Amino acid sequence: MKNNVVHRTDEEQETAVLVAVTSQKQNAEQTAEYLAELAFLASTSGVVTLHSFTQNLAKPDNKTYVGKGKFEDIMAYVIEKDVDMLIFDDDLSPSQVRNIEFNIQEYGKEVKVLDRSLLILNIFALRAQTVQARTQVELAQYQYMLPRLTRMWSHLSKQRGGVGMRGPGEKELETDRRIANDRIAFLKDKLEAIDKQSYTQRKNRDRMVRVSLVGYTNVGKSTLMQKLAKTDVFAENKLFATVDSTVRKVVWEGIPFLLTDTVGFIRKLPTLLIESFKSTLDEVREADVLLHVVDISHPNFEEQIEVVQGILNEMGVGDKPTILVFNKIDLFPVEDIFFEGSEVGIDGEVELSKMDRVTAFLKRTHWQTNTPKTVFISAEQRSNLAELRETIMGQLKDKHMQIFPNWLEGNHLMGHSDGYMPEGE
Ligand SMILES: Nc1nc2c(ncn2[C@@H]2O[C@H](COP(=O)(O)OP(=O)(O)OP(=O)(O)O)[C@@H](O)[C@H]2O)c(=O)[nH]1
Ligand SMILES: [Mg+2]
Numbered sequence: 438m439k440n441n442v443v444h445r446t447d448e449e450q451e452t453a454v455l456v457a458v459t460s461q462k463q464n465a466e467q468t469a470e471y472l473a474e475l476a477f478l479a480s481t482s483g484v485v486t487l488h489s490f491t492q493n494l495a496k497p498d499n500k501t502y503v504g505k506g507k508f509e510d511i512m513a514y515v516i517e518k519d520v521d522m523l524i525f526d527d528d529l530s531p532s533q534v535r536n537i538e539f540n541i542q543e544y545g546k547e548v549k550v551l552d553r554s555l556l557i558l559n560i561f562a563l564r565a566q567t568v569q570a571r572t573q574v575e576l577a578q579y580q581y582m583l584p585r586l587t588r589m590w591s592h593l594s595k596q597r598g599g600v601g602m603r604g605p606g607e608k609e610l611e612t613d614r615r616i617a618n619d620r621i622a623f624l625k626d627k628l629e630a631i632d633k634q635s636y637t638q639r640k641n642r643d644r645m646v647r648v649s650l651v652g653y654t655n656v657g658k659s660t661l662m663q664k665l666a667k668t669d670v671f672a673e674n675k676l677f678a679t680v681d682s683t684v685r686k687v688v689w690e691g692i693p694f695l696l697t698d699t700v701g702f703i704r705k706l707p708t709l710l711i712e713s714f715k716s717t718l719d720e721v722r723e724a725d726v727l728l729h730v731v732d733i734s735h736p737n738f739e740e741q742i743e744v745v746q747g748i749l750n751e752m753g754v755g756d757k758p759t760i761l762v763f764n765k766i767d768l769f770p771v772e773d774i775f776f777e778g779s780e781v782g783i784d785g786e787v788e789l790s791k792m793d794r795v796t797a798f799l800k801r802t803h804w805q806t807n808t809p810k811t812v813f814i815s816a817e818q819r820s821n822l823a824e825l826r827e828t829i830m831g832q833l834k835d836k837h838m839q840i841f842p843n844w845l846e847g848n849h850l851m852g853h854s855d856g857y858m859p860e861g862e
Contacts, residue, residue, distance in 0.1 A: 453479050453551075454515060455489035457526035458497045465491075468526075470737055474704070475526050475553065481675045482560050487518055497527060501536050508537075512544050522549035524556060528705070531585045554581060554707035561710065564679075569631050576624040577709040583617050645686070646694040646836040648829065649724035651749065653741040654701025656732035657764040659683075661816040662698040665826075682720045689830060692837050697724065704744050711748070718752060725836045726829070727759045729809070733799075734768035759809040760828055767815040769795050792820045 455475050459468045468491055476486040492507045501508060502525055511523070529537070529552040541548050551559075558578050565571045650658040659679050666685040683698045697720045711718070721727070729745060731738050742761075749755045771791055789797070792815065799805065799813045810828050814821045838844055 451484045451521040452487050452518070453484045453522045453524050454511060454520050455479070455486055455524050455526065456503060456511065457489065457491045458503065459491055459493045460496050462496070465493075471526050471704070475524060475556075478553070478556050478560065479524060482556060482563060484522070484524075486524075487520060488514060490514075499530075500533065501540065502527070502529060502533055508540060512541070515548055516544060516546060520548065522551055525550070525552045528552045528554050528707070534585060553705055554709070557703065557707055557710065569628070569635070572624055572628050572631065573714050574710075576621065576628065577707065577712075577714075579617050579621050579624065580709050581707070583614070583621070644840055646692070646726070646833055646840065647697065647720075647724045648694055648726045648728060648833070649697045649699060649721045650728045650730055651699055651721055651745065652701060652730035653732065653735075653745055654703050656701070656730045656735075656741070657816045658701065658730050659698050661728075661730060661762070661764065661814075662696060664816050664819060664822060666696050684720070689826065689833070692830075692833055694833055694837075697721075702745050702748050704740075706748065711751070721749075722752060722754055724754075724757065726832045727754070727757050728762050728829070729759050730762045730764050732765050733763040733804075733813070734765040758832055760825075760832065761804075761806070761809045761811045762825060763799065763804065763811065763813045764816050766795050766799065766813050766820065767792065767818045769799070771795060792818070796821060 455472055457468050457472050457475070459465050463471070472489045472491070476489070479486050490503070490507065490511050492503045494504070498504060503511070514520070515523070523537070529550070534550055534552075537550050541550070558574065558581060561570075561574045562578065565574045650662055652658050655675070662683065662685070666687045679698055679700055682700065685696050687694055687696050699718070699721055700714065727749075729742075729749075731742055735741060746755065749757075771794065796813050805811050810831075812821060812825045812828050814825050816822075
């Protein structure tokens with residue numbers, strides 16, 4: 438179902454300029470990569486990126502993120518092209534937002550100021566389908582907004598009557614803060630009630646092995662879920678296609694298990710979002726096995742693995758049994774492959790398929806490890822899914838035996854005394 442995607446004509450589409458800083462912590466190459474991701478985030482929320490500006494600084498400026506001269510260049514462009522918003526690649530502090538907005542006012546043009554977190558929050562708000570996800574996003578939005586209201590309030594109270602300043606007065610802002618705080622309290626209560634309900638639901642489900650798909654956004658988790666569980670799950674080439682988690686019961690070789698698709702992770706994921714999505718992420722926390730899906734065609738996939746591993750560690754699940762699933766091998770550049778051995782079969786005729794060659798190559802690289810177990814697949818082309826399935830089965834059987842120690846005996850009665858199970862579903 439793609440009905441939650443906003444389609445607009447070019448004329449109606451909002452436009453943006455992106456701003457990033459190359460610093461001691463972030464080299465030019467990284468900045469370029471982050472900007473590409475930021476532009477992808479912008480387009481996911483229906484915004485067209487016209488240009489990006491970067492500045493080399495020891496670290497982002499405390500007051501205005503970039504220096505004065507750079508800011509003037511940016512604004513000259515914004516005025517010329519009638520740009521709707523500035524999107525900053527790093528999170529802006531409340532005072533940076535305030536200073537930047539104050540500077541913009543001198544140009545007499547309405548320009549929205551966003552940072553990476555706010556953009557991600559907007560996308561989540563657009564995508565959230567269930568009451569739980571919507572509540573979680575709204576809570577994160579209010580929590581993001583609150584300190585900005587507070588600082589702005591203290592700033593405005595000093596600045597009142599200043600030229601061109603048209604903000605709410607002291608009273609109104611106090612009221613706003615009170616409303617925001619009330620709403621936060623209400624949303625927290627609501628989430629707690631939903632949590633209780635879903636906890637009970639989870640407890641009432643049959644005790645089954647739980648397998649959870651995790652990974653960076655857009656790596657192909659939902660696509661793989663579709664192929665493994667033969668279900669229709671919303672997948673598309675946009676960031677955060679999945680915000681709610683989806684659970685499906687799958688039965689393989691007589692073993693039932695629950696397969697969960699989850700929200701994708703991203704670098705600089707707002708902590709507020711991780712916190713408010715705690716209960717969605719409980720699916721991951723309660724999983725017996727994780728399938729960590731990686732997009733091997735992405736230029737930065739190794740960094741993405743680290744980002745995901747970092748978030749999993751933060752969640753306290755970094756040491757769960759994990760299968761590393763390298764996806765999209767169909768996009769792996771075959772011309773880069775030095776192919777040892779024969780491409781020709783014993784009969785001198787059969788050529789190995791492109792996918793077999795890529796797989797053979799990848800299995801000789803350092804990415805091939807046994808702990809965690811590694812599989813190279815293409816979910817879309819269904820390549821090596823049998824091998825993945827076998828690897829998952831290995832873990833499944835172990836876990837299933839822990840839950841149902843008499844399982845093999847039961848099987849024995851059914852005539853499979855050696856624990857061997859016939860192929861097929
Ligand atoms: N070429 C290629 N594309 C793939 C493969 N698997 C998935 N894709 C594409 O990658 C894009 C993202 O796939 P999704 O399944 O939505 O990815 P996801 O990890 O669920 O993404 P989020 O829910 O946004 O975190 C889609 O355009 C898929 O068609 C693959 O094996 N090969
Ligand atoms: Mg998805």
